[in-house]
Amino acid sequence: MGYKKNTYTGREAAMYLIGLGGQNMIYNIIATGLYYYFQNVICLNAMALGWIMAIARVWDAINDPMMGTIVDKTKSKWGKCKPYLLFVPPVVMVITIATFLNGNYASAERDGNVTKMVLITGWAALSYILWGMSYTIGDIPLWGIIPRMTEDEGDRAKLISLARIFATVFGSTMVIGIIPISQAINGPETPNAQKGFIIGAVATTVLASILFELAGLGTKERVPVTEETKTMKESFKLMWSCKPFRRLLISGVLRAPIQLMTIVVMTLFTYYYCDGDMNKAFDFKGNPKMLVILLIIGGGFFIGQFGIMGIFPYLIKKIDVKTLYNLSAFAGIPTGLIYLLYKLHPTELDRVKYVAILGVLILIAGVGFGLVMVCQSMMIADCIDYEEYHNGFRPDGIFFSGQSFITKLSAGISSIISAYVYNYVGYTGKNIDDMNKALAAGVKHFASDYQSYASAMWFLLTVPAAIGMIIAVIPTIKYEITKKEHDTILAKLIEKHDAKKAELTEE
Secondary structure, eight states: OOSOOOOOOHHHHHHHHHHHHHHHHHHHIIIIIIHHIIIIISOOOHHHHHHHHHHHHHHHHHHHHHHHHHHHHOOOTTOSSHHHHHHSHHHHHHHHHHTTOOOOHHHHHHHTOHHHHHHHHHHHHHHHHHHHHHHHHHHHHHHHTHHHHOOOHHHHHHHHHHHHHHHHHHHHHHHHHHHHHHHTTTOTTSTTHHHHHHHHHHHHHHHHHHHHHHHHHHOOOOSOOOSOOOOHHHHHHHHHHSHHHHHHHHHHHHTGGGGHHHHHHHHHIIIIITTTOGGGGGOTTTOHHHHHHHHHHHHHHHHHHHHHHHHHHHHTTTSOHHHHHHHGGGGHHHHHHHHHHHHHSTTOTTSHHHHHHHHHHHHHHHHHHHHHHHHHHHHHHHHHHHHHHHHSOOOHHHHHHHHHHHHHHHHHHHHHHHHHHHHHHTOSHHHHHHHHHHHHTTSOOHHHHOHHHHHHHHHHHHHHHHHHHHHTTTGGGGOOOOHHHHHHHHHHHHHHHHHHHHHHHHO
16 A cells, blocks of 8 residues: 554564463353353342343443543553553452352252342342443454554454454353363252352453453554544444444444353253263363363354454455355344254254264364454444544554443344243242252253253344344445545544654644
8 A cells, every 4th residue: 555554563562462361261261151150059039130130231332432531531651442451450350259259049949048139139230230341441442443553454453353263262162161170069959059159150250350451461552542432322323324424333232142142152061961060171182072072062063153254354355344244144043043953953962973063063163253343343433543544543442342342232132032041941940959959969851851942042142133134234234435435544543643742743
């Protein structure tokens, strides 16, 4: 293009990625670990759990643009995103740990202790809402700082792709951190299971928070801050008035059920494949077949995601990011076929040949899911450039709050869907506690004797997500920003930024 490259160093990128990885460990401790803990360890009522998660997430979604506005108004010697990355991680650490510190709902329900049940439910709701608010304060600046670290589109795409890979890799270590520790204390049916889960959550959270802090310590903002600021009302209006960004928001909401996969996957794997005892997944000597299942199913999804994320910076040199985003709809097909496979062989999906078929379907689906994640972040960064070019205001915080808005609103919608489905089949409260005891005693086998529960889990994991992936691309078919147009916009903005820096230097 002929314009000057103003971008991050390798050291900055490394520290940012490690910090983002730590932050995503925290997210998955809550999004997957806490949900499992509430549902299957302390056994909260399904409807109560669903509404707690939904209300907290919807409030979070509303809260995100507010935080985005605050970020865009921030002016400091470090910039407008970095201050939050420096000071928020310790706060998030404390509140994350607090969400696990409560009583056992199943025991209170069994004893008829209504007061204790109310207190446990109330603390679960309050701590979860506080966690969401504190997490937002760090999450929006963490993603918003990427387009402020570099003005080079190739480097931006590379960092976003790596960020998505690190987020997935580090996020998945949550399972390694919490589950073996808690399950090592004789499984979810014992009084000590809650203690084990708390120990795992605390250890993983402290480590993750230390890593998260590196994002603030290691990054530098290079893009000048625009002088203009927006009120809260103007920020909400801006999110909707920018046509390409509006299309992304609508698309993200239509894809909301994809969050069910995060909510359901740990529970499904624990019960369908391990009969409630996750120790079986890590008993590689005594049960080597489980290692094969874990590698094929889990590995297939990650390979699909990482593969597409790894080649993404090369793909966008030849294909518009809009086209790549819309191609992600194909992931709905293999995702839906997984449920069909379950219906045909409801108790046999632990057999090698069916695990192999699952692995292929999950691999293909993983490519589509990975494409969505990296394209969405890239398109939001492009929308920020688009808005600055056309209207002179650079909404880094406001627009990246939209990414968080989509994720949290989606989680809220997914929580309600799962609550009603689980409540319908009776997978709730004391029933789960009784099932845990029966499985531990060897009286029942989950896949054959709890087929209504298993069917609900396989349905939630696949069908809503498949539908969401397919219909989500409808709004973005006419997405306005082409590769050619964005190249022109970026070149003009770099000229403008360089001129402003020269002016400030002279002053």
